[in-house]
Amino acid sequence: NAGVTQTPKFRVLKTGQSMTLLCAQDMNHEYMYWYRQDPGMGLRLIHYSVGEGTTAKGEVPDGYNVSRLKKQNFLLGLESAAPSQTSVYFCASSYIGVNQETQYFGPGTRLLVL
C-alpha cells in the first residue's frame, strides 16, 4: 500500500514549456486534489475531483488543467509554464465517511520555472 505517490519529485522548466505532474493513489479514494504551496501562503487548492471523469476548479486554477481518466490517477498539466508557477505542488486523496474524513498527501513536487 503506497498511499499517494507523485511523479516527478523535482523539475526545472523554462518559461513556455509544458509538463504534466502525475498523482496516483492506491486507496480507492473518490476524491483527489491538487494544491500548490508558496512561502507564507499555506496550501491553495488548484483543482479537485470528486470521482473518475469529473474535475472542478479550486482557488487558483488559472494556468493549469487536470484530468481524472482513471479513479486512481489525477494529472495536473501546465501548458505554458510561467515563473509565477514556481512552487511546491501537493496531491492529496481523501476518504469521506460518516463523521470521519481523512486526507492523505503525496510527498510533493518541487517545480522551478526559469
Place this chain on the structure above:
Amino acid sequence: AQKITQTQPGMFVQEKEAVTLDCTYDTSDPSYGLFWYKQPSSGEMIFLIYQGSYDQQNATEGRYSLNFQKARKSANLVISASQLGDSAMYFCAMREGGKKLVFGTGTRLLVSP
C-alpha cells in the same frame, strides 16, 4: 474574506509542556470539517486530527486534541507533553459544503529542550 485564520506565525514551547495552536474559521455552512496537519522540515503533510461540525465531543488522537468551540468558530490544536520531534509547521484547514479544503497560513512550532 479569510476562511481560516491562524494568528500565531510562530510559537515556542519547552519539551514536556503543553502548547495550544490557535485556529479560527469562517463559514455559514452548517456542515463542515476541520483538520490539522503537521509539516516537518522534510516537507510532507501529515494528517493529525479531524473534527466534524456535528461532533459533540472534541476529537483526540494520542497527544493531540482539538478544542472545538463552535459558537466562537475556533478549532485550536492542543499538543500535550511536547517532544522535540513536534517542531514543525502546523496548518489548520476546513472543508465546507462541497469538497474543497481551505488552509490557513500556518504556525511554526519550535520545541526546545
